[in-house]
Amino acid sequence: MLNKYPTLKFISTRAGWYFITLIVAITLNFTLPRLGPNNPVDIIMGQVGAGLSTAEAQQREERYLREFGLVKMRGGEIVRDADGRPVQASILEQYGSYLKMLMKGDLGTSYRTSEPVWDVILRAIPWTLALQIPTILLGWLVGNLFGAFAAYRRGIFDKALFPVALFLNSFPFFVFGMLLVYVLSFLIPLFPSAGGYDLALTPQFSFSFIASAAYHYVLPFLSIFLIGVGGGAIGMRTMGIYELGTDYIKYAKWLGLKESKVLLYVFRNAMLPQITGLALSLGTMVGGALITEMIFSYPGLGMAMLSAIQNQDYAIIQGVTLIITISVLIANFSVDMFIAFFDPRVKAGIQMGRG
Amino acid sequence: MKLLKNLLKSPMFVIGTSLFSLVLFAAFIVPWFYDITTLQRVGDSYGAPTAQYLLGLDHLGRDYIVLLLRGLRSSLYVGLLAGVIATVLGTLIGLIAGFKGGIVDDVLSALTNLFVVIPQLVLLILISASIGDTGRSLTLIAVIIGLTGWTWSARSVRAQSSAIKSKDHISLARLNGDGGLRILLIHILPYLFSYVFMVFIILISAGILSESAISMIGLGPVDTQSLGTILNDAKNNGALSDGYWWAFLPATGIIISIALSLYLINTSMDGVFNPRMRK
Numbered sequence: 257m258l259n260k261y262p263t264l265k266f267i268s269t270r271a272g273w274y275f276i277t278l279i280v281a282i283t284l285n286f287t288l289p290r291l292g293p294n295n296p297v298d299i300i301m302g303q304v305g306a307g308l309s310t311a312e313a314q315q316r317e318e319r320y321l322r323e324f325g326l327v328k329m330r331g332g333e334i335v336r337d338a339d340g341r342p343v344q345a346s347i348l349e350q351y352g353s354y355l356k357m358l359m360k361g362d363l364g365t366s367y368r369t370s371e372p373v374w375d376v377i378l379r380a381i382p383w384t385l386a387l388q389i390p391t392i393l394l395g396w397l398v399g400n401l402f403g404a405f406a407a408y409r410r411g412i413f414d415k416a417l418f419p420v421a422l423f424l425n426s427f428p429f430f431v432f433g434m435l436l437v438y439v440l441s442f443l444i445p446l447f448p449s450a451g452g453y454d455l456a457l458t459p460q461f462s463f464s465f466i467a468s469a470a471y472h473y474v475l476p477f478l479s480i481f482l483i484g485v486g487g488g489a490i491g492m493r494t495m496g497i498y499e500l501g502t503d504y505i506k507y508a509k510w511l512g513l514k515e516s517k518v519l520l521y522v523f524r525n526a527m528l529p530q531i532t533g534l535a536l537s538l539g540t541m542v543g544g545a546l547i548t549e550m551i552f553s554y555p556g557l558g559m560a561m562l563s564a565i566q567n568q569d570y571a572i573i574q575g576v577t578l579i580i581t582i583s584v585l586i587a588n589f590s591v592d593m594f595i596a597f598f599d600p601r602v603k604a605g606i607q608m609g610r611g
Numbered sequence: 612m613k614l615l616k617n618l619l620k621s622p623m624f625v626i627g628t629s630l631f632s633l634v635l636f637a638a639f640i641v642p643w644f645y646d647i648t649t650l651q652r653v654g655d656s657y658g659a660p661t662a663q664y665l666l667g668l669d670h671l672g673r674d675y676i677v678l679l680l681r682g683l684r685s686s687l688y689v690g691l692l693a694g695v696i697a698t699v700l701g702t703l704i705g706l707i708a709g710f711k712g713g714i715v716d717d718v719l720s721a722l723t724n725l726f727v728v729i730p731q732l733v734l735l736i737l738i739s740a741s742i743g744d745t746g747r748s749l750t751l752i753a754v755i756i757g758l759t760g761w762t763w764s765a766r767s768v769r770a771q772s773s774a775i776k777s778k779d780h781i782s783l784a785r786l787n788g789d790g791g792l793r794i795l796l797i798h799i800l801p802y803l804f805s806y807v808f809m810v811f812i813i814l815i816s817a818g819i820l821s822e823s824a825i826s827m828i829g830l831g832p833v834d835t836q837s838l839g840t841i842l843n844d845a846k847n848n849g850a851l852s853d854g855y856w857w858a859f860l861p862a863t864g865i866i867i868s869i870a871l872s873l874y875l876i877n878t879s880m881d882g883v884f885n886p887r888m889r890k
Contacts, residue, residue, distance in 0.1 A: 291741050426871040547732075
């Protein structure tokens, strides 16, 4: 049907795949926490049993059961067995109500604080976005520039840069963050070691708050950025050396093209596989950056998740993991589309119906 | 033999293997001379390093050398187990998908592409959190890491094996009447051996790092120490802000040594197998 419009066909096929991935991710997000002995249903059921003494606690517990569709309902009332305990809904019924909730954009309420999960996420997400998007992209870009240059020049520059990049790249995020805190916050007290802003201030659009946020931004930024530079540089160097050995570059050199022109060709051709590489490593990068947030007690999603894990607050854990997965999927999809339209090789493939 | 000679010419390989041998020496030879069987309070909380306890004491006043050696052994164990599981899964799925082609390839590649974009950390957190604090053993964590870490290797092994499939010697083997499994094992796998080995090295390293990452979040093993739980304890007990360097510097040093040495070995092998990278 769409054969006449290869580009449209390509986009809809890719979108279809991402949609299926999303469904799988949602299903995993629902199933995995219920696999182990520590599953949320039992925890809540346990709380109901323990909290029966006061009417208020019972009310609160009932709301959870109702909200998450964990128990059987009849005519708006919770079905109870002979002992007055709520009857658990089947796993499929629970999955159904989970999907229904998500469809309405409802992520539930925190088991502990009764705060809507959305509020927790909305409070945290600006920090995470502000920290991760610039650091990951900038680190990747700067790394690529260094890598292309090293591949082209080889010699001293390469010999000095490559080991440094190798060294940086083998640092786990959290380890690098800890070392930065120790050196630049404890040994030489230049930067604050924790938080996203001075706690004496309230988040608002004022100069003092933004200055404080920027000041707290430095260390987390550095710890993600530098590792990204290392990774980008190594990948680009490898790609660059490969491209430099290809026939078209030899031909370009024989033609006597200017050095800068040749370098541009190399960069352009080596860049696009690197974008694919970025897409593939995005999940790892985001995961690492989340742990970096935890090291710095940065008020983003990583920190929200850490405290939820410590409190066994599954509503928040599940909400945060879902948001992270969806964000990574969206980012991947965008990169896919970007490559499709900017890589002439892929574009030609799509036009010929090989997308 | 020639391969080894070429490898030994690479300074990266020499540094990498020496560093990794040093790590193995610490993990398996040092415990013969340094008793790590007992772990108990021997002094003050965060006691500074002394001649008797060279790396000081942790928040519970326990000898850090014992903790680190135990942690190192656990981390190596996790890396090896997770690495084996992920490599076997990834290689099998990639090999079969690349070799069989058609609907099998479509299904397996779809599965791989599905899981490659779902962040591993998310899966690790969801599973580890559901297991709870009582049953989270080191082995279980290694298995979970292995089961969630195969996607990337499957993808690259698939690309490699589908490239080899169209080579002449495979057609000859087919003409000779060899079955699919025989071709796969005898005519394709050997070609990929060096590649799979490199994947294995990276996956060991990834397994060790994943374990430390998940331990840093407080979802680490409950039955033993690992390098990740040591760092998590240090972080939770304020060692970082109080500047007790012995609480985290040795552990971070060991993690970096493992990751760096394996990475160097992998990169140097890549250089030997792809001669264009040399020069």
